[in-house]
Amino acid sequence: MKKYCFILFIFLGIESFSQTQLPGFFSDHMILQQQTAASIWGRDQPNKKVTVKASWGKSATAIVNAQGKWKIQLPTPSAGGPYNIEIKGSNTITLNDVLIGEIWFCSGQSNMEMPVKGNPNQPIIGSNEAILHSTNNSIRFFNTPKVSSLTPLDNSNGNWKAANTETTGNFSATAYFFARKLQSVLGIPVGIIQSAWGASTIESWMDQQSLLKFNTKPIPQKLPIAEPNRTPTILYNSMLHPYIGYTIKGVLWYQGESNRENAHDYQALFSTMIQSWRTQWKQGDFPFYFVQIAPFEGGKVNAALLREAQLKTMLTEKNTGMAVTMDIGEKNMIHPAQKEMVGNRLAYWALANDYQLKGFAYSGPVYESIQNTTDGKLEISFTYAEMGLTSFGKPLSGFEIAGEDKVFYPAKAIFTKDKNGRITVWNEEVKNPVSVRYGFTSWTEASIYNIQGLPASSFRTDNW
Incomplete structure (x- = not known):
């Protein structure tokens, strides 16, 4: 009985190895990337020829290697479908309802x-x-x-x-x-x-x-x-x-x-x-x-x-x-x-x-630089804020400012007058500020957005 089971095990192993097999994600209803050479791969009997044919008129062939693996690149059309793909090796598999x-x-x-x-x-x-x-x-x-x-x-x-x-x-x-x-x-x-x-x-x-x-x-x-x-x-x-x-x-x-x-x-x-x-x-x-x-x-x-x-x-x-x-x-x-x-x-x-659409914002404001003003304040500049910044009517919050002693104090902040994409911050107790932080705590609430409504990330200008 044990000998019989052992022989059956070997037979089943050979049988499964000699079948054309695909990973689970190459299956009915899948989507392939358009206008490219899409990779498709699987397993089969070594040295077997595998042919892949798509109903959009393209095909590719591969020879199974010694490890039982094969891989092809199938040219894909522009987006559309549904199509079917036929994979023919030791047996034939048809993938239905494939979209591009x-x-x-x-x-x-x-x-x-x-x-x-x-x-x-x-x-x-x-x-x-x-x-x-x-x-x-x-x-x-x-x-x-x-x-x-x-x-x-x-x-x-x-x-x-x-x-x-x-x-x-x-x-x-x-x-x-x-x-x-x-x-x-x-x-x-x-x-x-x-x-x-x-x-x-x-x-x-x-x-x-x-x-x-x-x-x-x-x-x-x-x-x-x-x-x-x-x-x-x-x-x-x-x-x-x-x-x-x-x-x-x-x-x-x-x-x-x-x-x-x-x-x-x-x-x-x-x-x-x-x-x-x-x-x-x-x-x-x-x-x-x-x-x-x-x-x-x-x-x-x-x-x-x-x-x-x-x-x-x-x-x-x-x-x-x-x-x-x-x-x-x-x-x-x-x-x-x-x-x-x-x-x-x-x-x-x-x-x-990636799809080259224009005329809309895709990033929130990103900190760019700071500079000292003549009255002991810091002015912060942002990119991705060409039309300016907004807090949607709420007070600017979440700012801290420090001098060379590295002691931070809560800072007041306003949008810099007549300058798009800039904010002025200060604290009367910090006479010579060198660093500012915004939202730099685990819990904080946003107060800076660009005009298109995308928020700025928390940031700091020091590395202390």
Whole structure:
């Protein structure tokens, strides 16, 4: 009996290896990136010829290598569909209802994972109306199951689903509102691959090689039972690696809350992660847009340091952009309910930079420089404020000022008369000010916007 089972096991192994196989995300209802050479890959019997034919008239072939893997690049047309794709190897697989459009990979922790329907006792503002009116075959999502692994995986199970009243509630709210804005403006299909895990650290999304120069927790030899989402490399292996090479337009990232306690390392970690993802994807410096963590009172350290690291990353890494959330934070809730605003602000970056739409603002004011005035005050200049600044009628708040003694005092602030995009700050007790800070505490409320209503990030002019 044991001998029979052993032979059956070998037979089944050979049988499965000799079949044409695809990762779960190459399936019915998927969306492929338009006007590019879209990568499609899988497994089959070594040395087998695999042919991929698309109903839009393009095809490609590959020979399966000794490890049983094959990969092709399939030229895609401009946005449209539906189409079908036939993959013929040891057997034939037909993918139906395939659309061509724009693909964005969306990752991070709980604020990216939080669905349109909200979490228990944690609402998404406007979710019910959003779900009710969400039926749109041109918006499709692939949600990645939560999986952990010590070694890089090649597959992710799941299903592509079109937006409708029964499916949209389970999509990432941030990603859905981003996709909805893009689709409504561009009028073409938009596909979202969501791969996020609440409370995950940035280190968990980075490969082992990228982490070598950082003093992080050691890579485990056994799969951790508790908190795999906070263990270096684990989610990279299981929830990122399977997708590397899937032809995308760009990445959306919403993460940072779990790294507040090592905020001083975050800029270097974040920049390294962005660069490593781009290197591994082999698509050049694709767009990488992210959300600045919102003000929140909890935590042991000043979260403004993490927000600062995110701002510096945007200012130093090319083809990046940051959606500022200084005006939507909730003092006692780490998951802001205004996810539609977040998704829209991410979409502004993409629509301006990647789809070349003009005539609208896509960034809030960004601190540029300070200079002393003749009466012992400091004047702050901002970019992305060509038409000026506003507080929408409320007093300017959140400013502190210090002299060379590094002692900060609450500062008064006004918009500089006759100068667009500038603010004057002072405190009578600081005769020779050298530094100013704005909103540089864990919990703060926004008071600076550009005329188009986008808020400025918290910032400081010192590095004390």
